[in-house]
Amino acid sequence: MKASEISRRGYQALIQELGYGGAGRFLLRFESGSIDYLKERHQWLEPLKMDDFRNYIQQKPKQK
Numbered sequence: 001m002k003a004s005e006i007s008r009r010g011y012q013a014l015i016q017e018l019g020y021g022g023a024g025r026f027l028l029r030f031e032s033g034s035i036d037y038l039k040e041r042h043q044w045l046e047p048l049k050m051d052d053f054r055n056y057i058q059q060k061p062k063q064k
Contacts (some may be wrong), residue, residue, distance in 0.1 A: 014023035 011023070014026060017023075018026060
């Protein structure tokens, strides 16, 4: 998927979920630099354990 398609779908999802005003306010948070993703992502994601990663790779079907 091209970057432009990802952006288009992302905007559509934001608008669908938050409406135009909410989507705009959400995007402004990122454009203004008020979020430090690297710092905050630890609050959103649990640490990935190596065993979990191995299991994920082993369960994924091999592509030809």
